[in-house]
Amino acid sequence: MSDPLKYAVVERERRYLLARLPDGVTSTKEIVDRYVTGTRLRLREVREGDGTVIRKLGHKVRLTEGPDEIACTNFYLDDEEWAVLVALPARTLRKRRHMVARDGWLVAIDEHEDGTLVAEIDDRDEPSDRVPDWLDVVRDVTRDEAWTGGRLAR
Helix, strand or coil: CCCCCCCCEEEEEEEEEECCCCCCEEEEEEEEEEEECCCCEEEEEEECCCCCEEEEEEEEEECCCCCCEEEEEEEECCHHHHHHHCCCCEEEEEEEEEEEEECCEEEEEEEECCCCEEEEEECCCCCCCCCCCCCCEEEECCCCHHHCHHHHCC
8 A cells, every 4th residue: 555645744833822923024924724624635725915826735634643743735726626626615714824034933923813823833853842032922732622723713
């Protein structure tokens, strides 16, 4: 049997609730995620600041018991593919993603429709517990299922 994760990229992300958006935002984009009902599939539409629209289909497989280590495979979609797939039943999550580049860190901060701020730090291949001191962390929600995109979607 072939390896079902052969083309997947492993994400090791930590997530933190923040009290405020820090200084150093380098870019902002609008994201709409559609979690396809009954699957591990996510449709994502990203609107960049310059008006560029990127659409993709993602497949996520957990590698550990919690949501902190996930194998992801993404396919970029054209308009026709998007039109077919976006008709599937799904729960939706809308957010504004701010990228903060500061002091050697690159942190994605999602601003949800209710104003909640969730920072994501990608550990890549080196798991860490370090957090930049300029992030005003309220709580670590890395392993809290309630703060995963699939759970936040409505």
